Amino acid sequence: MQRIYMDANATTPLLPEVFEAMRPFYLEHYGNASSIHQQGQQARSAVDRAREHVAGLLHCRPAEVVFTSGGTESDNLALFGVLAKGDHLITTAIEHHAVLHAAQSLEARGIEVTILPVTPAGIVEPTELLAALRPNTRLVSVMYANNETGVIQPIDALAGIAHAGGALFHTDAVQAAGKLPLDVSPHGFLKDVDLLTLSGHKIHAPKGVGALYVRRSVQLSPMFHGGSHERQRRAGTENVPGIVGLGKAAEVATAWLKNDGPASLACLRDRLEQGILSLIEETGVNGAGVSRVGNTTNIYFDHVEAEALLIALDLKGLSVSGGSACQSGASEPSHVLIAMGLSAARSRASIRFSLSKLTTQAEIDQALQLVPAAVAHLRELSPAYNKKTLAVTV
Structure with a gap:
């Protein structure tokens, strides 16, 4: 793999x-x-x-x-x-x-x-x-x-x-x-x-x-x-x-x-970000609408625990993070997202994707296959999400 x-x-x-x-x-x-x-x-x-x-x-x-x-x-x-x-x-x-x-x-x-x-x-x-x-x-x-x-x-x-x-x-x-x-x-x-x-x-x-x-x-x-x-x-x-x-x-x-590296990297980040938002419902970008460094996107996936999503993606070969590496394993939600006014639940449903100058378009495209599949699988296991879906269907 x-x-x-x-x-x-x-x-x-x-x-x-x-x-x-x-x-x-x-x-x-x-x-x-x-x-x-x-x-x-x-x-x-x-x-x-x-x-x-x-x-x-x-x-x-x-x-x-x-x-x-x-x-x-x-x-x-x-x-x-x-x-x-x-x-x-x-x-x-x-x-x-x-x-x-x-x-x-x-x-x-x-x-x-x-x-x-x-x-x-x-x-x-x-x-x-x-x-x-x-x-x-x-x-x-x-x-x-x-x-x-x-x-x-x-x-x-x-x-x-x-x-x-x-x-x-x-x-x-x-x-x-x-x-x-x-x-x-x-x-x-x-x-x-x-x-x-x-x-x-x-x-x-x-x-x-x-x-x-x-x-x-x-x-x-x-x-x-x-x-x-x-x-x-x-x-x-x-x-x-x-x-x-x-x-x-x-x-x-x-x-x-000097060689326009940041702009190229931002294009890859935007491709990933826009792809996730278009393919997966009830998602959003934390920090949207303001200037962000071109390699980073922090996305919430409602009805999904970030820790479970991290593990699922890791098993498929995609390494991402729930936030600061220095707080990895902490049970408390991100102090950054809480300071921005997110609920504890949404904070715990947020994933950070951060690219480097070595990231390729092929890797972005592969991630856009792995992430929607992992989110869909975890939501199938979520009683809250299934209850909501059932209510909408009825």
């Missing part, structure tokens, strides 16, 4: 060219990037090149890129690195738990926290942020593209409001990187973003590596204490192979963005 992978928001496969770039730094160029001998300087040069490629993706200075172990660490470093007791943090109800749980921990340490609501479409209204600002607001953290729905936030407007109020602005761009242009330069549309999170394994780099963009004017307190790595912002021996992989993936993503 040939498997079809449509869970790219959970993780992406390593690109062959990324693996080839990494391989020598496992087997041949294994030096510590802090060592002054030849092997160490080979590693240092590789880290520096990778930093330049990540900076190229973001349109920032290489010195503003801090390498980390991934998106969770980058989010935590952004929050813990700038906030102190008595400060005020504003974030939203739809953030990844790397931000929400960090906010809970900060609140226990004396930081005031405000959680902004979202509209039924999943958008943070700029007026809500404006009303929440206080004199002691130090940081506003709003994700760029939501990991469950793909909904894109008006980051430029929100960051501008934060700056006007004297606050710093952080965005978790884990699901936006490699799918949307990112320009934090002084003349870019993200010019008011001070901190930005990236994760390697969401852009076809390996797991265990990420980055945090830190505008050079921002004073960042390290979470780890040890050596003077990353300009004293993140202690610890550099993960050279992982960093090289992230740099290569950033280079590939930069070229893909």
